[in-house]
Amino acid sequence: MKIFRSLGVTLIAGALLTGCTNYVGAADSKLISVKDLTQEKLLTVQDRTLPAVKLTTKDSLQAEMNTLRSRLVISQGLSSHKQVAFTFDDGPDTHFTNQVLDILKKEKVSATFFVCGNNVEAHPDVVKRIDQEGHSVGNHSWNHPDLSKKDQATVNQQISKTNDAIQDAIGKKPTLFRPPYGARKGGIVDGEAQKLNMKVILWSVDTLDWNHKSKDQIMEAYHREFKPGGIVLQHSAGNEGLKETVKALPEMIRDLKSKGYEFVTVDKLIGVPAYQ
Structure with missing residues (x-):
């Protein structure tokens, strides 16, 4: 499977969260088949809003x-x-x-x-x-x-x-x-x-x-x-x-x-x- 570096942690996290290795995407977004990825779709995935980060104790x-x-x-x-x-x-x-x-x-x-x-x-x-x-x-x-x-x-x-x-x-x-x-x-x-x-x-x-x-x-x-x-x-x-x-x-x-x-x-x- 080809991996796009520009996706970085976002794609990896999306794949891990969904338990899926044939599709990528942010945790709360519509999944995209790896074989259908284009540069335009890559940018779209990267720009999607991830779940809000909880405040640290500090x-x-x-x-x-x-x-x-x-x-x-x-x-x-x-x-x-x-x-x-x-x-x-x-x-x-x-x-x-x-x-x-x-x-x-x-x-x-x-x-x-x-x-x-x-x-x-x-x-x-x-x-x-x-x-x-x-x-x-x-x-x-x-x-x-x-x-x-x-x-x-x-x-x-x-x-x-x-x-x-x-x-x-x-x-x-x-x-x-x-x-x-x-x-x-x-x-x-x-x-x-x-x-x-x-x-x-x-x-x-x-x-x-x-x-x-x-x-x-x-x-x-x-x-x-x-x-x-x-x-x-x-x-x-x-x-x-x-x-x-x-x-x-x-x-x-x-x-x-x-x-x-x-x-x-x-x-x-x-x-x-x-x-x-």
Whole structure:
């Protein structure tokens, strides 16, 4: 049987797919007898549309990431990635924030700190330490009000003033904003964040550590709610109950390391820049 090189893989694939050696053609086309082939028919066969190629795993993941980063409000990374983002709210202070930073440094773990502007103003050196040790700094309002009960001007001021304080401390303006209590009813909070080119970051795991939970209760919440791509909500300033957060954190890290998780900042988890 004479074989035409110009057909290449198309003819071979067509013959193999049909299980036929006396006819050639694309898998979904009308077959042509080998003995009847002409140059015109060869070109016709080559130009026929082959079945659509399925996306590779890499392409699928990229498409998922593109969809994720396009969202304004995000509470979870990709469930297909063994990644985790630890987040710490309400700081900085000179007590619990430094203890958390010491643990993260020892364990070589990156995290995201959603800071309040008034605390940034009071403790700029701690914010600088957060940044210098490779963590991301996000905005958590100026003084932690329920923004869903505030008017548009107040919401804008709470976010903008905190951005300015962070920029004064580390020379960078954040892209990540977490509303206090996660409160954003009515659309004003989301709208002002969008105007300021910021993402609204919520969470998928709430340890409730602010509410005087024991280490065991914190770990129970973590085990119950965590899944791949998780954003874990904890605190690094507030009441003395956070001593239990400091106790639970190393245990949480060891558990995730044993399961092969990568620790990333929220910006890396969702594929956006940390700063504007």
